[in-house]
Amino acid sequence: MESRIELYDSQARYGVVSRGLHWAMALAFVWIYSTTGAHYLLADSALDEFLWPTHKQVGLLLMGLLLVRVVWALLNRHRRPPSLNLAATLGHGLLYAGMFAIPFLGLLRQFGSGRAFTAFGLPIMNGFEGPKIQWMTDLGNSFHSLLGWTLLVLIVGHIGAVILHCGKGQWEVLRRMAGRAARA
Numbered sequence: 582m583e584s585r586i587e588l589y590d591s592q593a594r595y596g597v598v599s600r601g602l603h604w605a606m607a608l609a610f611v612w613i614y615s616t617t618g619a620h621y622l623l624a625d626s627a628l629d630e631f632l633w634p635t636h637k638q639v640g641l642l643l644m645g646l647l648l649v650r651v652v653w654a655l656l657n658r659h660r661r662p663p664s665l666n667l668a669a670t671l672g673h674g675l676l677y678a679g680m681f682a683i684p685f686l687g688l689l690r691q692f693g694s695g696r697a698f699t700a701f702g703l704p705i706m707n708g709f710e711g712p713k714i715q716w717m718t719d720l721g722n723s724f725h726s727l728l729g730w731t732l733l734v735l736i737v738g739h740i741g742a743v744i745l746h747c748g749k750g751q752w753e754v755l756r757r758m759a760g761r762a763a764r765a
């Protein structure tokens with residue numbers, strides 16, 4: 582059977598770049614929510630001490646991957662599989678909004694705190710002397726965690742919607758993002 586690697590998206594399925602970004606980010610989300618889960622439920626445990634130091638770095642990685650994903654989605658906007666319904670359009674839009682706002686607020690608070698930030702051995706923020714930038718830290722303190730947990734609820738809803746479609750026999754929805762597309 583013919584099997585081609587499709588770089589770009591098509592009406593029938595997401596291409597290899599969109600899929601790679603989707604699943605790589607899904608894995609990174611599993612990791613980052615493991616860090617917050619351990620931090621929230623098992624504070625100061627060995628697991629928390631192992632995972633929590635990776636939180637900011639994985640968050641930065643997610644922000645970087647998101648920027649690439651948005652550019653790729655825009656380049657492919659006329660050839661992507663059509664949205665299933667309004668709920669899917671709104672749901673995916675909210676996922677994108679959360680994927681941007683949460684690391685953005687984390688980074689904004691980090692910058693405003695004046696503390697240096699290094700990730701993957703690279704200096705990301707140099708930090709500065711003097712008082713912190715209050716509005717930046719306030720915004721982060723007020724919304725980063727709140728939106729972070731809200732996004733988790735949305736992700737569970739997203740996965741639930743996929744399971745519902747499969748339960749109704751609409752496996753094509755999953756095949757758009759994983760596995761082979763059904764031949765037209």
Ligand code: HEM
Nearest residue numbers: 617620621637640641643683684687688691725726729730
């Ligand atoms: C998509 C990426 C991110 C997600 C989903 C996320 C999610 C979360 C969540 C749910 C919490 C609450 C944990 C708790 O209640 O114990 C949290 C806390 C925290 N996050 Fe993130 N985060 C992300 C990126 C970042 C980034 C990029 C930074 C900084 C560079 C950051 C810094 C922090 C800090 C310092 C806390 C502890 C203070 C607080 O509870 O607000 N996060 N994050």
Ligand code: HEM
Nearest residue numbers: 603607610662665669673676677736740743754755757758
């Ligand atoms: C086990 C976990 C996951 C499964 C099974 C899954 C499954 C899928 C499937 C089947 C699609 C195609 C739906 C369609 O075309 O209407 C899709 C699209 C999408 N998923 Fe997921 N997903 C998962 C995790 C996530 C996570 C963690 C996020 C982000 C926080 C996410 C964000 C999106 C977005 C934004 C789309 C729209 C296509 C795009 O722009 O990439 N997914 N997902």
